[in-house]
Amino acid sequence: MSTQLWFPTPVSLKALVQYYLEINGTVSRQIVGELVQFAPSERTKLELSKLVNDKALFKETVTDKLLSLHRLLHMISEKDEPWTNVPFSFLLESLGKLQPRFYSISSSNLRDPLRADIVFTIDSNINLNFKGVCSNNLLDLRSSNDGENSYDLQGPNGRYQGCKLPVFIRRSRFKLPLNLEKPIIMIGPGTGVAPFRGFIEHRILQFKKLQNKEKMGKLYLFCGSRNEDDLIYVEEWNRCKEILGDKFEIAVAFSRDVKNGGHKVYVQDLLLEKEKLIGQLIVEEGCHVYVCGDAKGMSKGVSKTLIDILSTHEGGDLKKGDKLFKGLRTGGKYHEDVW
Ligand SMILES: NC(=O)c1ccc[n+]([C@@H]2O[C@H](COP(=O)([O-])OP(=O)(O)OC[C@H]3O[C@@H](n4cnc5c(N)ncnc54)[C@H](OP(=O)(O)O)[C@@H]3O)[C@@H](O)[C@H]2O)c1
Numbered sequence: 001m002s003t004q005l006w007f008p009t010p011v012s013l014k015a016l017v018q019y020y021l022e023i024n025g026t027v028s029r030q031i032v033g034e035l036v037q038f039a040p041s042e043r044t045k046l047e048l049s050k051l052v053n054d055k056a057l058f059k060e061t062v063t064d065k066l067l068s069l070h071r072l073l074h075m076i077s078e079k080d081e082p083w084t085n086v087p088f089s090f091l092l093e094s095l096g097k098l099q100p101r102f103y104s105i106s107s108s109n110l111r112d113p114l115r116a117d118i119v120f121t122i123d124s125n126i127n128l129n130f131k132g133v134c135s136n137n138l139l140d141l142r143s144s145n146d147g148e149n150s151y152d153l154q155g156p157n158g159r160y161q162g163c164k165l166p167v168f169i170r171r172s173r174f175k176l177p178l179n180l181e182k183p184i185i186m187i188g189p190g191t192g193v194a195p196f197r198g199f200i201e202h203r204i205l206q207f208k209k210l211q212n213k214e215k216m217g218k219l220y221l222f223c224g225s226r227n228e229d230d231l232i233y234v235e236e237w238n239r240c241k242e243i244l245g246d247k248f249e250i251a252v253a254f255s256r257d258v259k260n261g262g263h264k265v266y267v268q269d270l271l272l273e274k275e276k277l278i279g280q281l282i283v284e285e286g287c288h289v290y291v292c293g294d295a296k297g298m299s300k301g302v303s304k305t306l307i308d309i310l311s312t313h314e315g316g317d318l319k320k321g322d323k324l325f326k327g328l329r330t331g332g333k334y335h336e337d338v339w
Contacts, residue, residue, distance in 0.1 A: 006097045013088070019156050021095045024133050027069040029058050031094045035069075038085040040077070047076050066130045069095065101134035102170065104292065104337060106194040108202035116169065119194045119232060141165070174290070174337040176202060180210075183217035183287040185278065187302055189224035189253065189267050192293020195337060196221055197233055199290070200240050200248070207244060216247055217287070222267045224253030267298070268305040278306070279313030283324060288333045295338035 007020040017023060033052045039045035051058050062072060069091075073083060107117035120135050131150055140149045141163055154161055176199050177184070186196040200219060207216055225231040231252065240248050251270040254260065271278055281287040291302050303325065311321025328334040 015156050018152065020098055021091070022098045023070060023095055024068050024131075025095070026063055026066050027072055029055070029062075031069065032058070032062070032072065034090070034094070035086070038083065038087075038090070040081055040083055040085060043078070044076055044081070098133070100168070101132075102339075104174075104194040104198075105169075105172075106197040108198050108205060110202055110205040117198070119191050119197070121191050138165075172337075174292070174335055177288050179217075180206060181215055181217050183220065183281055183285055185220045185222070185281060185287055185289045186292075187222045187267050187271070187290065188292040189222075189255075189298060190293055191232070192291075192298070192338075193221075193223040193232065195292055196223070196290070197236065200244075204240060204243055207247070213247075217285075218246070219244070219248045220281070221248070221250045222253070222270050223250070224255060224265075224267050224270075226256040227254050228257070266301065268301045271302070271305050271309065275309045275312055278309050282306075282310065282328060282333075283313055286333070288335065289328065290335045290337075292337040299336060299338040 007016055011020070029052055032048055036045055036048045036052065039048055051061060061067070067075070077083070103118040103120060105116045106119045107115065109116075120138070122135050122139055137151045137153075140151045141153060143149070153163075155164070155166075160166070174195060180203075184199070186193075186199060188194070188196050200221070203216070203219060207213060210216060221237075223231075231254075237250050241250070251274070253265045253267050253270050255264045255266060257265070282289065289306070291299050293299065306328075307318070307321045307325045309321075310324040311318045314320035314324065325334075
């Protein structure tokens with residue numbers, strides 16, 4: 001039986017581990033379960049088995065601490081205890097191929113088709129001694145001259161010398177509607193606002209060329225951050241307002257602003273404040289709605305709020321609100337880019 005390899009051959013084990021295997025991912029309980037058979041001593045076997053057999057303990061010790069396979073082995077092993085029984089094929093199969101990291105493009109290709117901006121945050125409060133594959137590497141690239149890098153910025157055979165990185169662009173269906181006259185609602189707290197910076201830049205460039213500027217549909221942006229200091233693109237939003245005037249409206253939710261007296265304000269709250277307008281835009285004006293950001297809480301919260309708003313628009317009829325929301329989705333007017 002032959003297998004297609006995803007890495008170039010011949011390759012040294014060091015290069016394979018460093019550049020092609022997903023060594024930094026949080027290790028799963030299943031993999032640790034399979035690893036028990038290769039433990040170098042009865043003690044480590046017992047320790048690993050304890051973890052594998054206790055779901056809650058595994059979550060607390062491994063998953064919540066984002067422990068990768070090598071960090072787990074390091075933690076569990078006694079000093080100088082090598083794991084010589086682990087077959088390399090086991091590592092190849094369990095770790096798998098290093099996956100690309102995706103970021104939304106936060107600029108318009110009308111401005112420059114050969115340049116794409118991205119935005120990302122690095123949470124320095126995470127006290128887990130964890131450095132992933134991409135964002136911190138990008139940060140290192142920026143400070144690559146001060147000699148304090150955690151990443152090998154040269155790449156295999158020096159391929160990335162001179163601040164280079166392997167990147168590619170994936171086609172996206174998260175795009176502005178071609179019809180310029182339709183109003184659009186954009187909802188993106190945190191770095192979820194990234195693609196909307198590109199959308200608005202795009203519309204500004206189109207707006208400047210429009211003879212009848214009145215024709216352009218309004219752009220409504222709902223974004224947010226923990227507090228004013230965290231908010232990104234503030235100056236740009238001001239510039240957008242200067243250019244677009246009443247064609248651009250922005251509302252910002254600060255979730256941890258002392259001025260709110262401990263009360264969290266989320267983008268959903270801002271939508272509710274404008275529920276009449278939102279209902280009208282969606283039902284009567286056929287606007288498109290875009291949501292970008294966290295998939296766990298935010299996007300679910302936003303869809304629930306929109307259903308409530310549409311129900312209110314329909315005189316408090318939840319069934320009708322739900323139907324309208326489903327129609328928005330199936331009609332290709334509700335766009336999500338969440339993870
Ligand atoms: N960078 C990109 O290009 C890009 C593109 C697409 C998606 N994303 C995703 O976007 C997310 C953004 O992360 P981030 O670190 O910038 O910000 P974040 O952690 O998502 O937080 C941004 C704001 O959202 C608030 N928030 C938390 N739970 C919420 C909920 N249930 N409903 C509404 N708002 C809520 C946060 O408030 P509190 O923390 O105070 O509760 C905070 O004020 C990540 O999941 C990322 O993967 C990023």
